[in-house]
Amino acid sequence: EPExxxxxxxxxxxxxxxxxxxCVPISNHLYFYWYRQILGQKVEFLVSFYNNEISEKSxxxxxxxxxxxxxGSNFTLxxxxxxxxxSAMYFCANGRGPSTDTQYFGxxxxxxxx
Amino acid sequence: xxxxxxxxxxxxxxxxDSTNFTCSFPSSNFYALHWYRWETAKSPEALxxxxxxxxxxxxxxxxxxxxxxxxYSYLYIKGSQPEDSATYLCAFRPYGGATNKLIFGTGTLLAxxx
Numbered sequence: 001e002p003e004x005x006x007x008x009x010x011x012x013x014x015x016x017x018x019x020x021x022x023c024v025p026i027s028n029h030l031y032f033y034w035y036r037q038i039l040g041q042k043v044e045f046l047v048s049f050y051n052n053e054i055s056e057k058s059x060x061x062x063x064x065x066x067x068x069x070x071x072g073s074n075f076t077l078x079x080x081x082x083x084x085x086x087s088a089m090y091f092c093a094n095g096r097g098p099s100t101d102t103q104y105f106g107x108x109x110x111x112x113x114x
Numbered sequence: 115x116x117x118x119x120x121x122x123x124x125x126x127x128x129x130x131d132s133t134n135f136t137c138s139f140p141s142s143n144f145y146a147l148h149w150y151r152w153e154t155a156k157s158p159e160a161l162x163x164x165x166x167x168x169x170x171x172x173x174x175x176x177x178x179x180x181x182x183x184x185x186y187s188y189l190y191i192k193g194s195q196p197e198d199s200a201t202y203l204c205a206f207r208p209y210g211g212a213t214n215k216l217i218f219g220t221g222t223l224l225a226x227x228x
Contacts, residue, residue, distance in 0.1 A: 001159065031214065042118075043203065043218040056215055091158070098214060103148070105158040 002026040004094050004106035012112045016081050021109045023075040023092030032075045033093040033103060034067065036060075043091065049075070050098070082113045116140050118206045120219035127194050128227050134190045135222040137204030141185030146207040148216060149178055149189055153200045161189075161202075194226040 005024045013019050025032060034046040047057040049067050066078045075094075079086055089110050093103040119138045127133050139147060146165045152158040162171040167182040175192045191198055201223045205216035 004157065033214070033216075035216075035218075042220050043205075045215045045217070048215060058215075095214060101214070102160045102163055103214060103216065104160060105150070107155065107157045 002029070002094075002104050004092055004104050006090075006092050006106035006109050008109055009107065010110045010112070012114065013082055015084055015113055019079050019082055019111060021077045021079075021090050021092075021111070023077075023094075023106055024073070025075055025092070025094040026096075026104060029094045029096045029104070031095040031098060031101075031103075032067075032069075033095070034077050035091045035093060035105075036088040037091070037108075038085075038088045046077075046090075079111075082111075084113050087111055087113045116143070116206065116208055116217050118204060118217050118219040120202075120204055120222050122222060123220065124223040124225070126225045126227065129194060129196060131194050131226075132190065132192045133194055133224065134188050135202060135224075137187045137189070137206075137219055139185050139187070139204070139206040139217075139219075140208070141183060143208045143210070144182045144185070144206075145209040147180055147187050148205040148207065149187070150203040150205065151176075151200045152203055152221070158203060189222075191224070194224070196226045196228050199224055199226045 032049040037043045047061045048055040064080045089108040091108045092106040095101045095103045149161040150158040164180040169180040201221040203221045205218045
């Protein structure tokens with residue numbers, strides 16, 4: 001199965017600090033997603049990204065969040081000023097097409113905000 | 115609000131038992147249903163993408179069926195093995211919207227005892 005990788009695997013930060021989570025997608029898979037799972041809750045959609053712009057975002061994805069592909073390959077999620085409630089597992093997902101194609105998930109980054 | 119439910123929440127079976135669990139989703143606005151297998155500390159592994167009412171898909175000892183009219187999908191594992199122990203997630207892709215946003219259920223945690 002194609003593989004998405006994410007770094008770091010675990011990030012601990014202080015409230016108010018900025019964090020950047022990174023994802024290395026699968027070659028030629030041009031649809032990108034971020035999801036997160038707060039402990040004990042469902043995996044929830046944050047944002048989708050295609051052709052260098054956001055296609056859709058959830059209400060969770062407020063002005064504190066941003067995404068980009070800074071070098072045309074890696075895909076990043078930035079949280080500008082972290083809050084305690086941002087503590088979660090963040091998953092990057094990657095798909096080849098827009099329709100019913102499989103979304104391939106990375107192993108996640110566990111973010112802990114103290 | 116689109117809600118996806120899975121049952122049971124957890125399941126303990128003996129090696130060799132066959133088992134099944136359920137994913138319920140909104141029957142209106144259906145576009146696709148995804149199944150994932152997620153082992154701790156690993157990437158969620160894509161199992162199936164199902165789109166057609168009555169669809170049945172199979173991968174080794176795992177199979178899934180889909181009923182879009184009544185809004186449910188079953189996942190079956192025949193002759194469970196300890197390596198099948200994982201959380202099984204279903205995710206609903208509603209019709210419309212700009213992207214492939216997935217709405218996840220809570221998952222079914224399967225533990226297979228040797």
